[in-house]
Each structure stands twice: as structure tokens, then as C-alpha cells.
Amino acid sequence: MNDIFALIDCNNFYVSCERVFNPKLENVPVAVLSNNDGVIIARSNEVKKLGIKMGTPAFKCRDIIEKNNIKIFSSNYVLYGDMSSRVMMTLAQFTDDIEVYSIDEAFLSLKEREDEIAQRFVFDEKNDEKKFKDRAGRIGMETSFALFGREIRKTIKKWTGIPVSVGIARTKTLSKIANELVKKDTEYNGVLDISNLTDKQIDEYLEKISIEDVWGIGFRTAPMLRAHGFYTAKDLKYVDDRWVRKLLHITGLRTVHELRGISCIAFENERKPQQTLASTRSFGRPILSLKELKEAVSTYAIQAAERLREQKLIAPFMNVFIHTNYFNENQARYNNSLGVQFSQPTNDTRVLIKEACRIIDKIYKPGYLYKKAGIILFNLMPETQIQLNLFHAYEQDKKAARLMKAVDKINDQNGRNTILFAAAGIKKPWKMNSRIVSKRYTTRWNEIIEAKI
Amino acid sequence: MHEIARTKMCLPGEEVRQTYQKDKLDEIKTKNVRLPWEQVRIATFREKIHKIVRKIPAGQALTYKQVAAFAGKPRAFRAVGNILNQNYDPDIPCHRVVKSDGTLGGYNRGEAQKIKKLRQEAMVLPSQEDGLQNRKKFAKCPVFQSTVSAGFPSPAEDFIEETLDLNEKCIKHPAATFFVRVSGSSMINAGIKNNDLLIVDRSIEPSNNKVVIAVINGDFTVKRVEKINEKVFLMPENKNFKPIEITEDMDCKIWGVVTHVIHSV
Numbered sequence: 211m212n213d214i215f216a217l218i219d220c221n222n223f224y225v226s227c228e229r230v231f232n233p234k235l236e237n238v239p240v241a242v243l244s245n246n247d248g249v250i251i252a253r254s255n256e257v258k259k260l261g262i263k264m265g266t267p268a269f270k271c272r273d274i275i276e277k278n279n280i281k282i283f284s285s286n287y288v289l290y291g292d293m294s295s296r297v298m299m300t301l302a303q304f305t306d307d308i309e310v311y312s313i314d315e316a317f318l319s320l321k322e323r324e325d326e327i328a329q330r331f332v333f334d335e336k337n338d339e340k341k342f343k344d345r346a347g348r349i350g351m352e353t354s355f356a357l358f359g360r361e362i363r364k365t366i367k368k369w370t371g372i373p374v375s376v377g378i379a380r381t382k383t384l385s386k387i388a389n390e391l392v393k394k395d396t397e398y399n400g401v402l403d404i405s406n407l408t409d410k411q412i413d414e415y416l417e418k419i420s421i422e423d424v425w426g427i428g429f430r431t432a433p434m435l436r437a438h439g440f441y442t443a444k445d446l447k448y449v450d451d452r453w454v455r456k457l458l459h460i461t462g463l464r465t466v467h468e469l470r471g472i473s474c475i476a477f478e479n480e481r482k483p484q485q486t487l488a489s490t491r492s493f494g495r496p497i498l499s500l501k502e503l504k505e506a507v508s509t510y511a512i513q514a515a516e517r518l519r520e521q522k523l524i525a526p527f528m529n530v531f532i533h534t535n536y537f538n539e540n541q542a543r544y545n546n547s548l549g550v551q552f553s554q555p556t557n558d559t560r561v562l563i564k565e566a567c568r569i570i571d572k573i574y575k576p577g578y579l580y581k582k583a584g585i586i587l588f589n590l591m592p593e594t595q596i597q598l599n600l601f602h603a604y605e606q607d608k609k610a611a612r613l614m615k616a617v618d619k620i621n622d623q624n625g626r627n628t629i630l631f632a633a634a635g636i637k638k639p640w641k642m643n644s645r646i647v648s649k650r651y652t653t654r655w656n657e658i659i660e661a662k663i
Numbered sequence: 664m665h666e667i668a669r670t671k672m673c674l675p676g677e678e679v680r681q682t683y684q685k686d687k688l689d690e691i692k693t694k695n696v697r698l699p700w701e702q703v704r705i706a707t708f709r710e711k712i713h714k715i716v717r718k719i720p721a722g723q724a725l726t727y728k729q730v731a732a733f734a735g736k737p738r739a740f741r742a743v744g745n746i747l748n749q750n751y752d753p754d755i756p757c758h759r760v761v762k763s764d765g766t767l768g769g770y771n772r773g774e775a776q777k778i779k780k781l782r783q784e785a786m787v788l789p790s791q792e793d794g795l796q797n798r799k800k801f802a803k804c805p806v807f808q809s810t811v812s813a814g815f816p817s818p819a820e821d822f823i824e825e826t827l828d829l830n831e832k833c834i835k836h837p838a839a840t841f842f843v844r845v846s847g848s849s850m851i852n853a854g855i856k857n858n859d860l861l862i863v864d865r866s867i868e869p870s871n872n873k874v875v876i877a878v879i880n881g882d883f884t885v886k887r888v889e890k891i892n893e894k895v896f897l898m899p900e901n902k903n904f905k906p907i908e909i910t911e912d913m914d915c916k917i918w919g920v921v922t923h924v925i926h927s928v
Binding site: 297 | 842
């Protein structure tokens with residue numbers, strides 16, 4: 211049996227989340243800003259129509275925002291995370307074979323349920339719910355998979371309030387493309403099944419997809435391919451294998467094969483253990499002093515260590531970086547980073563803070579206005595895989611682990627920052643801006659929805 | 664009396680089923696706030712099977728069918744067999760899974776090993792072994808008539824129950840359940856008072872006479888849905904308020920159905 215994939219993608223996910231809890235935002239232009247209110251990372255369809263691009267810095271389009279009365283929100287990741295897990299939980303009732311690909315996308319593998327779906331979802335001209343109007347308004351035949359997709363779409367919308375698009379195809383890349391088409395054209399009504407079309411019919415769809423929008427073609431390769439005369443996904447489909455192999459290597463060749471309907475990218479519903487972990491933010495206001503910079507980096511170290519311990523991982527390497535504002539051309543610029551290898555892989559907050567501050571001491575240069583800092587941990591490995599070195603004090607290690615466990619437990623039960631590390635500072639005047647953040651409707655009792663009756 | 668209770672508990676699989684369900688609930692309940700690709704981890708079928716089999720205590724056995732049913736796929740008993748056939752982890756006692764007709768059903772380390780292990784756990788009587796080894800001749804020779812428990816059971820064991828959990832009682836669909844705080848008195852006769860907490864389930868169909876959260880002109884409100892002569896009304900439960908008729912040109916949506924009211928006394 212051939213593979214078959216469905217890609218479920220939430221429409222304008224962050225904006226949709228805001229709209230569930232604030233119905234007044236329905237049919238109004240809404241945009242969500244990134245951490246620290248920097249750039250626009252989510253746009254409602256109304257905002258997209260105004261021509262505001264993804265990743266535009268907010269200060270650059272202040273005029274358009276005010277003129278069109280666009281509602282702007284800071285990102286509320288607590289809310290988005292909870293809503294995402296609700297969507298995925300709802301999906302899980304349809305099938306066990308789910309690959310959660312990102313916060314708002316999931317692949318389903320329908321290979322093993324092909325017959326069952328074909329039996330359960332049958333097109334019926336009399337039944338209103340299973341009727342389907344094609345693009346010209348005629349009643350057309352809808353495939354079983356498409357009906358299954360509609361059922362998923364309906365359920366998710368009802369249960370969570372989040373609208374999704376469904377693309378169904380024989381390969382992951384094609385299902386991405388089907389999803390792309392659904393989003394571009396409202397007439398598909400949210401679902402497109404291209405799994406049982408002939409090559410020629412698929413080509414008609416591929417022609418509409420420009421090369422940048424193909425999954426696996428990055429922003430660096432796209433201009434290069436354009437220079438060689440490839441403009442659409444269809445052009446890429448009929449390229450010579452050896453040539454692609456040479457230019458884009460094996461991953462590019464895989465993409466091309468996937469376009470041809472040969473499934474090469476495997477379905478992975480088991481999450482791979484994390485390899486790297488980064489904890490980085492930009493500051494609310496530029497930092498000048500060494501003391502504040504250390505506070506900031508210590509805060510990130512604490513967060514990183516918490517996340518490490520949560521996943522029972524340890525890190526052998528750490529990299530710390532700082533840089534000044536990239537956008538401001540009038541200021542003096544400086545960026546630097548430095549790595550360190552721990553004598554023993556660790557997830558001890560105290561060690562991370564100590565090393566991070568030592569690195570900052572080395573790379574800090576006075577007189578610059580720093581905008582962003584962060585730490586990155588590499589080559590993470592499971593706690594159990596620890597390799598002791600000759601001079602290691604094993605007893606101390608155990609003691610540290612117990613201490614960290616106690617700290618985590620207290621902070622877990624009594625709220626974050628019940629026990630804190632003074633190195634991270636207490637006031638944190640440099641902390642991130644998030645001025646217009648919505649409430650955490652699903653995770654805080656004092657912030658839930660209010661209804662006046 | 665003790666005897667009776669004991670036999671009840673010995674039904675193969677009953678205990679395993681209970682512990683498994685409890686674990687599953689715990690899994691849903693413990694939600695921490697992390698980004699979802701870190702948080703949502705949908706167990707594969709293989710993991711589910713391993714988890715179930717791991718919990719079969721010594722002296723008890725399940726059939727392949729039962730294991731498949733606990734994993735939520737009653738017809739996948741062959742898959743269970745295949746998965747267990749690939750298992751070499753000593754922590755997963757896959758020898759405690761047998762065929763439902765009472766025969767062994769194979770073992771990747773040899774059937775003799777399976778019998779040996781089951782005998783160690785007092786599941787197979789020596790008199791039955793001959794029949795098992797000549798399985799082909801006597802196709803249906805039961806491994807166990809009833810499971811045999813070794814050791815003296817704790818007298819309290821029969822009376823242990825889970826503590827009552829309000830989440831379990833009030834929230835049937837965690838993915839679709841939200842909380843809403845109300846202010847106002849228009850629903851006072853329905854028992855919804857100022858500052859009460861409502862549990863709202865979006866997955867329920869808002870049929871006639873249900874109390875719902877509605878959105879009128881972008882504002883949340885709570886009312887009872889009533890159909891009178893093909894017309895739909897949002898009815899307050901207080902004489903001082905007027906019913907609202909829902910017309911085509913109104914901006915009105917049903918957001919969710921109220922299932923419970925939590926009121927502090």
C-alpha cells in the first residue's frame with residue numbers, strides 16, 4: 211500500500227488563538243508581535259491583504275497600523291502552547307499516527323486506515339453534510355479522504371475554536387503543497403485531497419506554487435534556482451536527477467522525488483531527543499553595564515538548566531553570545547561569543563551561571579549598547595549516560611542533583627521564582643517588553659474568560 | 664467474604680486494566696506549560712503495548728486480545744503478537760500474554776522457555792505441560808483455568824479505592840473544556856449567581872434547553888437556548904430580563920455549552 215499523509219495546519223494560529231477568547235477581533239485586522247514586541251510574526255488575512263510581510267519590524271509599519279486600525283498583540287506563548295496541545299489532543303482521537311511537526315502543524319499518516327476511511331466517509335448527494343460544491347458551484351464528488359479531512363476540520367473548529375486547513379497527498383511535500391493551495395484559495399473550503407490524481411492533474415496544481423513555497427527549499431536556494439530558470443514547483447519536478455544531486459545534495463533530491471509522488475521523508479511520530487537547547491532573548495532596553503549583562507545571562511542560564519532537568523538531559527558544551535542592535539545603523543556595533551566545555555557534562559544551574567558569567571567577563575567590552583544575549587547548549591545527552599572523569603567527586607555530584615531536584619520541586623509547587631538565584635538579579639530592569647499581552651485564559655484562574663450576564 | 668472478593672479480583676486483566684486507566688488519566692491531568700512540541704507526546708501503539716504488558720503482575724496473564732483491547736484497538740491482536748515477538752527486554756514480561764483459547768501462542772525465546780517461566784510463576788500446572796508441548800495434537804488445552812496468585816494478599820487490598828477526583832467527574836473532554844467567570848444576575852433561577860465559575864464544554868451540541876455561552880456583538884453572555892415555533896431565543900432565568908430572539912442579521916454565535924456551575928457557599 212502506498213503512503214498517504216494529511217497535513218493539518220492551523221490558520222494564522224496565534225491570531226486565531228486571540229480570536230477564540232476575544233470574539234470582537236473576528237473580521238478585524240489583527241497582528242501578533244514576536245518576543246520583545248520586535249517584528250510581526252502572525253497576521254490575520256485582513257493584515258495579509260494590506261501587504262504587510264511576515265517579519266516586518268513593528269516600528270517600520272506604524273503608519274499602516276494606525277491608519278487601518280490594526281489590533282496588535284504581544285505574543286502570549288503560554289496561551290498559544292495550551293491551545294496547540296488542545297488541537298493536538300483533539301487530533302489524537304482520529305488516529306494514533308500523528309507527527310506533531312510544530313506548534314501549529316501536524317502530519318497524520320493515513321496509510322493503515324485507508325480502507326476504514328473509504329468505508330466510513332462516502333460521498334452522498336442527498337446528505338447535506340456530505341455534499342460538496344465544486345469551484346463552479348456544481349455539486350461534485352468529494353473523495354473519502356477529503357470528507358475525512360472535513361470531519362477533522364469541523365471537529366477542531368468546534369472543540370477548540372481554531373480554524374485549520376487540511377492537505378492530503380501521497381507524500382509529505384505534496385501534502386504541504388496541497389495545504390498551501392487551500393490557504394491561498396478560499397474556494398477549497400479548507401480541505402484539498404490530491405492523493406488520487408494523475409500526474410498531469412497534479413502538475414496543474416504545482417504550476418501555481420512558486421519555488422519559495424516548496425517545503426525544503428530555503429531562502430538561500432530559491433534565488434539560485436530562479437537564476438537557473440526554475441520558477442514553479444512544476445519546473446522543479448521535471449529536473450534532471452544528477453544535476454539536482456550535485457547542486458542541492460541528497461536533501462534536494464529527496465524534495466524533487468517527493469514532488470514526483472515518491473515518499474522519501476519518513477513519518478516520525480516519535481520525537482527525537484533534543485540535541486541543542488537555546489535560551490536567548492533581546493532586552494527591553496539596551497544594556498550598558500557588565501552587572502546587568504551578567505544578570506541577564508544568568509537568567510537565561512537558569513531557564514536553560516530548568517529545561518535540561520525537565521527532560522533529564524545534561525550538556526557538555528555551552529556557548530554564550532552577546533550583540534548590539536543590528537537595525538540601528540548609527541550605533542557602534544559589536545558582537546561576540548565564546549564557548550566552554552564543562553569538565554563534566556552537567557545540568558546544575560550553579561555551574562551554568564558561573565561559567566556563563568566567566569565568559570561574559572571575557573567577551574564584554576564597555577561602551578556598547580547591548581541589545582541581545584543568550585546561551586546555547588550543545589550535544590545534549592541523557593543524564594544516565596554520564597561518563598565520569600578520573601578526578602570526579604561523585605558524592606558531590608549526587609548532592610548537587612538532590613539540591614536541584616528540591617529547587618525544581620519547590621518552584622513547581624509554589625510558583626515560579628519561589629526560590630531564585632540572586633545572580634539573576636531581582637528587579638531585572640532590562641527585562642523584555644510585552645506591552646499588549648492578552649490574558650492567559652486557560653492556565654490562570656484569575657485571568658479566565660469573563661461573561662457579563 | 665474474603666474468598667469471594669479475592670476471586671473477583673483475580674479475573675485476568677481486571678487489575679491491570681484499572682492501573683492502566685489510572686495512569687492514562689494522570690497523563691492527561693498533569694499538564695505543564697511548555698511549548699506543545701515538547702509537551703504533546705502521543706504514545707505509539709508499541710509504547711502502549713509495552714506499558715500494558717509491563718504492568719501484568721507475576722501470577723497473572725492476559726490474552727493478546729485483551730492487551731489489544733486495553734490499547735484501544737481490539738482487533739489489533741495480531742499486531743500485539745508481532746510487537747511482543749520483537750521484545751527482548753526482561754522488564755517487559757511478554758510471556759504473561761497468551762492466546763485466548765488457552766494455548767501458548769509462541770515465544771521468541773522458544774516455547775519451552777515460556778512454559779518454564781509461567782511455571783515459575785505458578786501459572787501452569789505440571790500436569791498440563793504435556794498437553795502444551797503437543798499443542799498441535801491437542802489444539803485446545805488451556806494453560807490456566809483460573810489464575811493462581813502466589814503469596815498472602817493484603818486484607819486491605821480489596822478496599823483500596825482511588826480518591827475522588829472532581830476533574831474526572833466534571834470534565835469529559837479536556838481538550839474542549841474551558842472555564843468562565845460570570846458577573847451579573849440574569850441567570851439566577853438557573854442557579855448561576857454573580858461571580859460563579861462555569862465549566863464550559865465546546866464539544867457538546869447546543870440543543871434545546873441547554874445553558875450556553877453565547878457571543879452577541881462580540882461580548883460573552885450566558886443564556887438558555889430555547890426553540891419556539893422555529894424561532895430561536897436566548898432566555899434569561901430572571902423575570903427582570905427580556906428574552907433575546909436570534910435573527911439572521913444578528914451577530915450571534917454559540918461559543919460552548921455550560922456543563923457545571925461552581926458556586927462558593
